[in-house]
Amino acid sequence: MEKTITVLPGDGIGPEVTEAAVKVLQTIAKRFNHTFNLHYELIGGAAIDDCENPLPEETIKQCSQSDAILLGAVGGPKWDQNPSHLRPEKGLLAIRKHFGLYANIRPVKAIPALLDSSPLKKEVAENVDLVIVRELTGGLYFSEPREKSHDHALDTLAYSRTEIERIVDTAFQIARSRRGKLASVDKANVLDTSKLWREIVEEKRQNYPDVELEHMLVDSTAMKMITQPSAFDVIVTENMFGDILSDEASVITGSLGMLPSASTREDGFGLYEPVHGSAPDIAGQNKANPAATILSAAMMLREAFQMETEAAAVEEAVFNVLNDGNFTGDLQVEGKRVLSTTEWTAKVLEELDSEFVSD
Ligand code: NAD
Ligand code: IPM
Ligand code: MN
Numbered sequence: 001m002e003k004t005i006t007v008l009p010g011d012g013i014g015p016e017v018t019e020a021a022v023k024v025l026q027t028i029a030k031r032f033n034h035t036f037n038l039h040y041e042l043i044g045g046a047a048i049d050d051c052e053n054p055l056p057e058e059t060i061k062q063c064s065q066s067d068a069i070l071l072g073a074v075g076g077p078k079w080d081q082n083p084s085h086l087r088p089e090k091g092l093l094a095i096r097k098h099f100g101l102y103a104n105i106r107p108v109k110a111i112p113a114l115l116d117s118s119p120l121k122k123e124v125a126e127n128v129d130l131v132i133v134r135e136l137t138g139g140l141y142f143s144e145p146r147e148k149s150h151d152h153a154l155d156t157l158a159y160s161r162t163e164i165e166r167i168v169d170t171a172f173q174i175a176r177s178r179r180g181k182l183a184s185v186d187k188a189n190v191l192d193t194s195k196l197w198r199e200i201v202e203e204k205r206q207n208y209p210d211v212e213l214e215h216m217l218v219d220s221t222a223m224k225m226i227t228q229p230s231a232f233d234v235i236v237t238e239n240m241f242g243d244i245l246s247d248e249a250s251v252i253t254g255s256l257g258m259l260p261s262a263s264t265r266e267d268g269f270g271l272y273e274p275v276h277g278s279a280p281d282i283a284g285q286n287k288a289n290p291a292a293t294i295l296s297a298a299m300m301l302r303e304a305f306q307m308e309t310e311a312a313a314v315e316e317a318v319f320n321v322l323n324d325g326n327f328t329g330d331l332q333v334e335g336k337r338v339l340s341t342t343e344w345t346a347k348v349l350e351e352l353d354s355e356f357v358s359d
Helices: 014-032 045-051 057-064 088-098 112-117 161-176 192-205 218-227 239-253 291-304 308-323 341-357
Strands: 002-010 035-040 068-073 103-109 129-135 181-186 212-217 234-237 262-264 270-272
Touching: 002 014, 002 045, 002 057, 014 035, 014 068, 014 291, 014 308, 014 341, 045 088, 057 088, 068 291, 103 161, 103 239, 112 308, 129 161, 129 239, 161 181, 161 192, 161 234, 181 192, 181 218, 181 239, 192 212, 212 218, 218 239, 234 239, 262 291, 270 291, 291 308, 291 341, 308 341
Parallel strands: 002 035, 002 068, 068 270, 129 234, 181 212, 181 234
Antiparallel strands: 103 129, 103 262, 262 270
């Protein structure tokens, strides 16, 4: 198959981790006789430096002519004092909104080889296999009005019925394809948006009698995520709650550097992006864990291109490299050798080659 992919490396560790994922995609293309046409474009701080726009027209144009988008990360201290329209994060929010990517799918799975890297007890972290379905184009991030003066600031939290219905349907469908359990997370004891959310989830549940539904408040969900994470299957929640819960969930796996995500819409077109940010503290040092971006590329193969075998090959290579005790610094445990980004990526590429030989 021939596919066009726009690569948006972004800032900080973004270029390092996307380079790793691109090498993996090129290896897959070679092995399975696909052609992946890669186009690099600017987003975030890199785009602000180039043309004072965190999401240039050229980037939008190239993305709209592509089958999928692969993103590294945006942001960094260099742009932290910029006015809000000139912040790197604005570019990421704008591209999600522009393409209507309302469904952010964030799988969190405990990997046996990494149980010692997790701060949680082994018996708590093992068997965790959950998916956070985060609403991505509404809520506090986008609602108007918004204003800020010296003595006053205003953000608005608004949700429409349509915005809630479509993400809730996505989550019920994902739950149905997994273990059939859905936790809808809100703050319905305080917020009206959450009350509407809950009403809509109650209406929708009639269409999914095979799914076991539970409503949970976000504060106690944050606690249960750490005390009993294996109790969750699918979690559906609004934009801000999903952002916070997913970074919390990442500690179960041992590192934020492990979590992939897909930001999509009904037709499967999407932005495949790690959950983590640009990690300015380790940027440019060849230390970043590229697994989250490589696994995001695997999600792209599966969800955007229906390449299940290819996606599974990538995931298997990542797990085998970890099982062999090859860790990046963020996963460091006593007695393990720490590999750089490029060394660890080379192991994944070797592993992919050996999977092919043994076919
Ligand atoms: P961060 O995710 O960048 O980093 C948090 C911590 O996790 C840091 O200690 C970092 O070193 C570590 N970390 C993250 N990814 C890692 C990886 N792949 N390998 C090893 N260690 C990793 O969050 P932050 O420090 O709060 O934010 C830094 C910048 O990133 C900010 O400008 C923020 O706005 C931006 N950000 C961007 C995205 C995105 O582009 N999707 C997501 C989150 C934050
Ligand atoms: C994420 C990030 C972004 C978000 C920021 C950088 C805008 O934290 O993708 O999780 O909050 O959505
Ligand atoms: Mn986040």
